[in-house]
Amino acid sequence: MLKGNAIIGQSGGPTSVINSSLCGVIQACAKYPEAIEKIYGMRYGIEGFMQEMLIDLGAERAEIVEGLKSTPSSALGSCRHKLQDADFPVVLELFKKYNIRYYFLIGGNDTMDTIHRIEKYCREQGYDLIGVGIPKTVDNDLFATDHTPGFGSAARYVALSVMQAGMLARDMKKVDQFVVFQTVGRSAGWLPAAAACAKRSEDDAPHIILVPERPFDTDKFLAEAKEAYEKYGWVSVVCGEGVCFADGTPISATSVNDRFGNKEFGAMGGTSAAMVLHQLLSKTFGWRGEFQVTESLQMSGADRAMPNDIEEAYACGARAVELAVEGTSGVMVTIQRESNSPYTWSLGTAPLKEVALGEKPMPDEFICEDRSFVTEACLEYLRPLVGELPTYVRFEG
């Protein structure tokens, strides 16, 4: 059994439950004193680590570690650093300096790649190291796992938001005719899809769901919006931030007012997909409406976190440590769905190289063929993750 110190880092965008994974790792490490002596944390992920920004997690008070389960965002700080060739020797030197033998990163597909490459490099350099990845992302786009910790809570945030704003949009339809809600998640439509859970009756929000897996078709969108307006008197649109035209250009890069020919404004980050859709609907139909860009609020809305999500995130962290002290290296912990009703799950593993970098899109059977919405199969997948939504009343008379 490899004996030494452990280090844990959080990487990429946070979620409402990534700290629960961190808690799982810290508390599990304490159970294996014969293998793990100290547990360090990387401040600001690998970027901070390379500047020797470490924290002794064993010295933190137990209440603080426990409090991680209900604290959003990344308590260690995070980064989005892409490893350069020059980084590897720096990392190895620090591993040697701090006698790091167990290496954990909590993150998405880029992070799994980071662990993979570092673990490989250390082995090639003759340094014994065990590296295990703990999944994380609101985007739900990691391969090999049924879903990712962080997704369920963000999905719930989206579903609640679309549901509530939909109530308001319907009640205010004599004043405003549409609402557009934008989700995070560049390439995958899992979060926009989650909004579908909000719909109980045909006229409920959302009416149109735009996912990045399908090219945006302006005419189709306008036709669907017009149809919804004619049926219901108002329109609810949910749009992933990464939705693109067929040629791959993000719709967020559009300047609706073509007179300017100014691509700089659109691409500066000062526009967004929801705003472009807002302008399109306003200009085409003369409607009034609003766009809602909540951004990282979806990733940190911890009061809306799903208890299951918190539990699974914790379990992934704890399992990573178990695997590591058993000698398993080069894997990511995965979640397997055992049953849907009731919802039960178990943990597995996948080799890091299978999950590194790849972005898992929504399968075709989850996306409607004929209209901008998701299928019942998709809803069955989503419901246990999003959880029960509140019951709101409507008058019957």
Place this chain on the structure above:
Amino acid sequence: MLKGNAIIGQSGGPTSVINSSLCGVIQACAKYPEAIEKIYGMRYGIEGFMQEMLIDLGAERAEIVEGLKSTPSSALGSCRHKLQDADFPVVLELFKKYNIRYYFLIGGNDTMDTIHRIEKYCREQGYDLIGVGIPKTVDNDLFATDHTPGFGSAARYVALSVMQAGMLARDMKKVDQFVVFQTVGRSAGWLPAAAACAKRSEDDAPHIILVPERPFDTDKFLAEAKEAYEKYGWVSVVCGEGVCFADGTPISATSVNDRFGNKEFGAMGGTSAAMVLHQLLSKTFGWRGEFQVTESLQMSGADRAMPNDIEEAYACGARAVELAVEGTSGVMVTIQRESNSPYTWSLGTAPLKEVALGEKPMPDEFICEDRSFVTEACLEYLRPLVGELPTYVRFEG
């Protein structure tokens, strides 16, 4: 005692608790069968009413009426109709047709004006009518009342959001340098002010609060942003949607890129104050950041509603009915704060003409003189309304 039917309408923008006021009215009406026979609801406020869109609220099931307490938005539908001279006879004819003797509207300052003018007109025409207003608005800008039903819940939504996004912005400061959160509320800064409750430590969000009561000064804002960045490495800005330059132009009407000279784009509703500030910070400092425009989500986030807000909203509705059957007309129900610690309150009244149309700004003593923030006096006012915020942990090492 006047005997006849009652009618209730919801007017203007909804809140998370306006249906609780409606519930209070409906359930109270049932207690006075000797005065109130039927209770009607106006569909889509006065606008729907004039099209004879009524609903018999007495025929609704008790569970639905009770469920209003936890249902956001305006179950009757709402409108923003400004009464025209030609409307008054139409309204009176319908009052006569349906034998309406008790008239309740739940709304803000425009709504109080509506009740006032209709009640006055009916009296002048010799028609006995009792009209009572029930306060409502997330903006908190009604005179004569300590605060308005709907404000506390929206304020909590704002404080939670700024707190959570602030955690994330700090943890991600190596990647993004700022976050801008925009609140609703055109003329008053009560909602941006509420964000201040999120701050526990000096470096916590928010760092800058921009309220419409103070003119926006670009140089001052940039200096404050630079100072916060130098101290903390990131910046959290909260901005009311109605913030203006000293000349009264809304900052949301700005096109940062003046080459266009295009005021149309800015004023179309396709930009927002937060976006303008985002562009200003990006262009001036080269920072990356995000803007968050949640709009009506602040007004419908019922899972974040304050229990006290729900209770007060209900009580205002019930009291309006009590007052009406006692013969009191031409008033709005008001909330009086009896004590702060513990927080206790009672109900009063104010003549409609005192509250009609006026927008109550934040008092000077609530706004800091030297910097873009709010005072301790303001926080003392806000805390009971926003409620206890969650405890999030930070590492001490």
